Amino acid sequence: MQVTIRKAEQLKALPDEANLGFGSIFTDHMFNIDYNPKEGWHNPRIEPYATISMDPATMVLHYGQGVFEGLKAYNTDTGNIQLFRPQENFKRLNSSCRRLCIPEIDEAFMLEALKQLLQLEKRWVPQAPDTSLYIRPTVIAMDPFLGVRASDTYRLYIILSPVGAYYAEGFNPIKIWVSADHVRAVRGGVGATKTVGNYAASLYAGQQAHEKGYAQVMWLDAIERRFVEEVGSMNIFFVIDNELITPELSGSILPGITRHSVIQLAKQWDLRITERKISIEEVIDAQQGGKLQEVFGSGTAAVISPVGEIGFADKLFTIADGKVGPMAQKFFDALTDIQYGKVEDTMNWIVSI
Numbered sequence: 001m002q003v004t005i006r007k008a009e010q011l012k013a014l015p016d017e018a019n020l021g022f023g024s025i026f027t028d029h030m031f032n033i034d035y036n037p038k039e040g041w042h043n044p045r046i047e048p049y050a051t052i053s054m055d056p057a058t059m060v061l062h063y064g065q066g067v068f069e070g071l072k073a074y075n076t077d078t079g080n081i082q083l084f085r086p087q088e089n090f091k092r093l094n095s096s097c098r099r100l101c102i103p104e105i106d107e108a109f110m111l112e113a114l115k116q117l118l119q120l121e122k123r124w125v126p127q128a129p130d131t132s133l134y135i136r137p138t139v140i141a142m143d144p145f146l147g148v149r150a151s152d153t154y155r156l157y158i159i160l161s162p163v164g165a166y167y168a169e170g171f172n173p174i175k176i177w178v179s180a181d182h183v184r185a186v187r188g189g190v191g192a193t194k195t196v197g198n199y200a201a202s203l204y205a206g207q208q209a210h211e212k213g214y215a216q217v218m219w220l221d222a223i224e225r226r227f228v229e230e231v232g233s234m235n236i237f238f239v240i241d242n243e244l245i246t247p248e249l250s251g252s253i254l255p256g257i258t259r260h261s262v263i264q265l266a267k268q269w270d271l272r273i274t275e276r277k278i279s280i281e282e283v284i285d286a287q288q289g290g291k292l293q294e295v296f297g298s299g300t301a302a303v304i305s306p307v308g309e310i311g312f313a314d315k316l317f318t319i320a321d322g323k324v325g326p327m328a329q330k331f332f333d334a335l336t337d338i339q340y341g342k343v344e345d346t347m348n349w350i351v352s353i
């Protein structure tokens with residue numbers, strides 16, 4: 001398949017790199033490809049960024065048959081533009097597609113198409129420290145139809161958004177709240193996919209957490225309401241008695257690429273790393289016994305997000321001294337050094353465009 005390119009007649013002015021924020025500025029072009037049962041995925045094209053006009057009955061709007069991905073392009077000191085493990089994102093996009101009855105797409109082709117889009121949009125990859133170009137591949141069900149079934153037609157698009165340094169005010173630990181009333185996902189459901197409805201389902205508990213003065217929700221499993229699953233839209237790690245622990249992938253946890261990278265680095269560094277169930281009682285007991293050394297989240301947006309306090313059952317538990325722990329700092333530095341090309345990529349994680 002050949003990607004056709006139609007360039008924008010007028011290019012936008014580049015934004016101020018000091019005030020990029022997250023996800024509100026978009027580049028000049030986008031990638032589009034369509035699916036129908038007769039032609040399969042067809043007509044791949046890079047076009048000027050534009051609104052999508054759709055029938056009000058379009059299925060994704062009614063039944064949430066849509067999936068997405070999130071990754072970043074980084075500008076190195078030498079002006080190289082590089083991606084972090086992008087093959088994993090397209091692999092996960094296909095696994096989300098399978099679960100949502102959306103036809104899969106050629107992963108190698110998608111990576112090539114993304115590289116072409118980035119070649120054209122190079123000037124949009126910001127250069128200021130810790131900024132990047134966020135990449136959002138999205139697939140949506142396009143049939144105009146109100147019956148409940150899988151759509152026959154789909155659109156896949158990729159949009160790009162320059163984003164600011166996540167820790168512009170410093171790498172500060174956050175306060176998280178354990179939701180007793182709400183769950184994010186249940187085994188057998190769609191929690192392991194990046195499908196649009198998961199984020200709608202998380203908003204209410206998130207709002208409650210904000211009202212109580214917390215930054216994010218810590219999610220427990222939906223069946224026993226005991227085992228820790230994730231924090232906000234990040235995976236979670238604990239350091240207890242010098243052991244690094246992360247919940248095992250149970251079917252309701254999103255298999256994060258940052259999570260996987262932390263595990264691989266931990267193994268490389270000969271740390272004690274365990275993927276297993278960990279209950280909130282175990283976490284609280286460890287805190288009470290002075291053995292809870294660190295808690296941190298992992299995800300593409302923040303890379304590593306240290307947790308300073310946990311609100312559970314109307315009590316507030318402080319982790320160690322409430323400051324950034326050495327493990328969180330070490331993983332953050334190691335991952336960002338690889339992403340920004342400051343060190344040699346011995347893990348073979350980087351793809352240059």
Ligand SMILES: *Cc1c(COP(=O)(O)O)cnc(C)c1O
Pocket residue numbers: 070194230232233234235254255256257258259298299300301
């Ligand atoms: C995307 C996401 C993550 C993190 O995945 P990364 O591949 O590390 O960015 C974790 N949890 C949820 C619910 C997510 O949507």
